[in-house]
Amino acid sequence: MADGTAERLRVLLLFGGQSSEHGVSCLSAANVLEALDPARYEVTTVGITRDGRWTLVEDVPRTPLETDTDDPAAALPEVGDDGDTVALVRTRKGTQLVRFPEHDAPGSGASSLGPVDVCFPVLHGPHGEDGTVQGLLATQGVPYVGADVASSAVGIDKRQMKNVFTARGLPQAPYRPVHRARWEEDRDGVLREIEGALAYPLFTKPSRQGSSIGIAKCRDTGELVAGIEEAFGYDRVAIVEQGVDGARELECALLGNNRVEVTPPGEVRTAHDFYDFEGKYLDEGLELQCPAAVPEPIQRACREFAREAYLAIGCRGMARVDFFYIEGATEPVLVNEINTIPGFTPASMFPYAWSTQGLEAPALVDRLLELALEAGSRDARYAP
Template sequence: MADERVLVLYGGQSSEHPVSCLSARSVLEVVDRERYEVVPVGITRGGRWLLTDGVIEARPGSPLPEVDEDAGDPVTLVRGVDGTHLVRLVGDRAEDLGAIDVAFPVLHGPFGEDGTIQGYLTTVGLPYVGADVTASSVGIDKRAMKLAFKARGLPQVPYLPVTWGRWQRDGAALLDEVEAALSYPMFTKPARQGSSIGITLARHREALAAGLDEAFTHDRVVIVEQGLDRPREVEVGVLGNDEIEVTAPGEIVPSDEFYTFEAKYIDDSQLHVPADLPPDVVANVQRFATQAWLAIGCRGMARVDFFLDRDGTLYLNEINTIPGFTPSSMLPMLWQAEGLSYPELVDRLLELALEAAADDLG
């Protein structure tokens, strides 16, 4: 009989919904069913929690899966005297489906990676995989994240945060201000969005304006970053709670000008694990990754991303508290190269979640 019941949450209300489904499908395939009883719950784009059969397939005409509105019965979590229970809602009745021991939120982007689901799980008393509320909210917000990195003196490319209100009130003056602070090419990025959604490369003023318009469809705050001339994109994985381990770096060779959504999930970008880097660069990547982890107060897992410029300068790009989690995603591949298989990685993350919860109670 399984020792613990695991609630696997996937889908969600963000534009990264299909990516979450892909990640969750992989987790559901490898989680140890002898140790854990798995309870899959899909969250629709509209925010409904549905008890599913855990079979995640692409919709007709689309390469990516999605949680359908009729995928299962609606469920919710209730905190009882003996733990956190999953409750099924059937008509005007509520059916107790028993206690849940730990949650694995395989959710990307807003409403999943930003502290909202972590706050809910904390409120109902359910241990969960990954970063806590504060680290999640800082980690997804590029403006807050960059300020946390700056406080630790970590190297970053020049950037400027801009707001929707300012863009609407005085767009021409804002463009002038950005062009005075940064030089082309530039990247426009929604502050709280992942999977390269809403990111645009701008090489002139008209493209910058169009990129801001696109980014503002995803968030009310946008980060404009100084672009580099085809830098190497390097990433490491981090695992642990108070004591952490950092992998050797891997490298991404995008199929596009930069690592777009299509390059990540549809086209054939190349992932080199481990990356061919000098020992001093490897040491700096791992050192800065540790500092990035500490800067946001992370726990559980993270993928930390860097740019290595042509002149050898290393820049910290971002930290991802719930990175892509398919077998071909960088985080599992990095840990596979360290000798930790994908099923072992999932098992270790669940152990870390229970360990963190025990420490919080202690």
């Protein structure tokens, strides 16, 4: 009880995960936890280790396990491997979070930590943002923040996402998907097709990845080959996208289930060649601005396209939609991608954009949990 009269909502905060965005997830979860009012919420923090084990932690890690490293991703926090294992178990009394101690002391058997009212998955990338965790939560009857299984799967897969956006008539930069099997069978043929259809500079990226991980800017054939090979280190499908000269990157934040709210587009300023991993999370000179300093018709186009992209994949809860803005072009606004679990780090546009609209972090997480319970209540009517 928070004040002796009202029962607090039991929230499972889930973070970490097996993707290369593990550390980013920890940064985001730390900010979500800070925004959750302890008078209203009883929060259980569960980290997913890099090998996929759910482990009970006392707090969200905020500092890296390793400090002496040249790997940018290793400079971020990581879920430790010393906590007890936990799992969601559906019992006759409903779904419970169960602890499995990692020692054999007398009386150290599995024990229930109690029911979960709602889950806030702060997970980025595969095995978290792709519908897998959402499917697990759905089968356990636990409401959760964010997009459902189908929308999550489409949103993270750039190949399928772009197909859906094309069907919706949304403007995009020219691109080509490259399948690993085809690449290994006929590399020269693939290169001829790409260079015949797209103009340098090109960007290569894994189809199912975020935070600019595995992305490369390619100015010639040699760099294109290296970029595709790097992307294949993260996924079996690579996306090759035509670069847009002089483009500015704008982002809109969205909230809602049936009624969708969209912020004005914001802009991230970085000294990096493009908005890469280091620019997003390790650049102390990063600047956020919302609304972006662009003409009103451009702001309006971004908001309209953001709403269309959100509806196109059947999103709910929240998302961030990213754009390229090319001043003076025939099509000045191009849709880049949608993120169904946007970042909550200090350098993330999603919470910043909403704060400029008067929705600070505590109110924002309140709203997200309300939307999750609303969606869970609605979906329960259609349970098999």
